[in-house]
Amino acid sequence: MLQLDTTYTAATLPENDNVNPYAFSVALNGSWFISKGAMIAYYGRIDFEAVAAFASREAWVAAQFSSPIYVQDWVVANGQGKLLLADRGYDVNSYDIDAGNLTIKATNLLAFDAGLELKQSIVPGFVTLIGTGKFLASSNGPVIFKEPPFRADPEALLGWADCPAPSHHHDAAWMAANMMAAAQGMFGRVSGEERQFDFTGAGVILLQSSETTRSDPATLRLIESQAAVLPVQQKQTLAQRLAAEVQQSQQQNR
Amino acid sequence: MGQLRADGRVLHVDLQGETIRARTGSMVAYEGKVDFKSAGMGGGGGFRAALKQRVAGEGLSLMEVSGAGHVMLAEDGQYVTRVELNNETLTVEADSLLALTQGLQTDVKFIGLQNLSNGQGVATTVVSGSGEVALLSDGPMIALGVQGDEVFVDPQAYVASQGNLQMNLISGVSWRTFVGEGNGEAFTQRFTGQGVVFLQPAERGA
Known part of the structure; x- marks a missing residue:
């Protein structure tokens, strides 16, 4: 495989599609929100500006990006061109939301178009995208899709769509052993598997096939x-x- | 078809009496009668290259592989890409060079403090002449052509560039917005001219 016989140019790079499983080419014509560090290359006339600075000029940004704690980690890419995005050699996939919502681990969200609105999820470390548009997410290994009822390891959990936010589930044996300790306000972790996210209702759960997460x-x-x-x-x-x-x-x- | 054949994360080398140079310690298997020995000072580039490397911290360590047989080379499960040079130059980070055939020279070129932001050296390795080069990348390599237009690349994803390219560093106002917590790009490399820029879908040091 991999004889390098394709040399891409601005014209031949894919339009909103993967270049390979680990890199995605966005045909930019307008504005996208990009996670800092996700850009690996670009052709064309594209300006990158901090979300906060951009919002001071364009009022719509503040409405679309509704999460003060993530503002520093994002920039707005604005202009025309081809934008290549990647994340540590992880699998990169694009997803379309059609008048829906999806919640995803913030560190795995690479980019989303301005048709989507970002809000901070109630679950720490997760953000919710609402509206109609395209977003890019990275995963360590291919994404696995599951339907509730389902319990997920918090490290492997990538996100969920259409179902209610999960509740914590603690392993029964671990609970019994730690009741006393918990009453005293101390928590211990034993196997690393005693805490899970419990999903109920109808929807889709996304998992990555690894438990490595980025800080x-x-x-x-x-x-x-x-x-x-x-x-x-x-x-x-x-x-x-x-x-x-x-x-x-x-x-x-x- | 040349002497080097890239197959995913392995480079196959067919030798019939020729000598190639390869990254020291990259041999994973071979058959036939093949000799491996250190390429000597400066990765075979001679005393001047060795001195420049020492000064620049561009650590190129190569071995000479000669004989008749079949050799397989690999490094840390990185992807291998084969590039042909026809009386051209290829600029590459020493860490990303896996092998090169006879007829190619290596040298060290000072490029200033441009890569200061990501801890890479102030110098880079230049391969020139005619032959085949095998490059390493974290993830499958992406080649971006430059034909009179321009391409902007994140220094942490940059691996190599081939042809008649000019590179300068952009640290414009809009780029400073990337600086902050985490691994934002403080600078970007801008390539103009005629050639190909190779990059990997992963950021070094991320």
Whole structure:
């Protein structure tokens, strides 16, 4: 296979299709939202601008991109040309939403066109796309589609469409063993498999065939914003616990 | 059909008395009567190349493979791409060079501080002459042609470029918006002229 006999040009690059399983070519004519770092090359006249800066000029952006904690991780690509997107050599697939909604892990979302609206999901680390349009997502290995009722490993979960947001499910044996500890406010993890996402209702669940995830820079911002609602005393408790944890892990690394 | 044949993540080499140069330690199997020895200073590029490499930190380590037989080369499960040169030059990162046939010379070219943003060297390896080159890429290679127009490439996805190309670095105002947390592109490489730019569908160091 892979004798390199295809040299692409701006004209011969695919129009909104995969170049190979790991790279996608967007025929840009207007605006797309692009995750920082996803662009590997482009032809044409394309401007890249931070979402925040772009929103100050174009009022519609603020309405389409409704998630302050992810704003720093995204740019708007605006213009005409061919835009090549990839993510660490992961599989890249495009999906079309037709007057629907889909929730996806934020670190796996590479790009979406301006016809879609992005909102932060109630489930931390996930974002919801609403409307009609195309988006690109990466997965470590091919995507697996499942229907509820279904329990998914949080690391392998890529997203879901049309079904209600999942609830946490904890392994019964783990729960029994940890009841006492939980009552004291301490949680331990045993096998790494005791916590699952439980899906019910009708819809589709997307999984990747690997449990490797990328660290999400927005997690810290998310927790920070949530911790803001705590009263001062509880903030202090949280700070002490975190400090103790950091100290412990530093000692272990020594 | 030449001496080198790329097959996914493996390079097949057919030798009938010729000598090729290949990345040190990349041999995974061979049959026939084949000798492997270090290509010497500067990956066979001689003393000047060795000195420049030392200065530039462009670490090219090659071995000479000679004899008669069939050799299979591979490196870290990376994809292999074969490129033919007809009295041309190919600019490539030393880490992405797997093998080259007789009739090709390697040298080190200083390219300034352009790749400072991603920790790559300030120099790059230049292959010139006529023959075949095998390149490595993280994921299947994508070749983008430049014919009087221009193409913009993320330095972390860039692997090699062939032909008469000029490269300059764009760090315009719009590009600074990429800088921030995570792995945003602070710079982009702009290629103009006539030639082909090779890139991989993955960012180095990501």
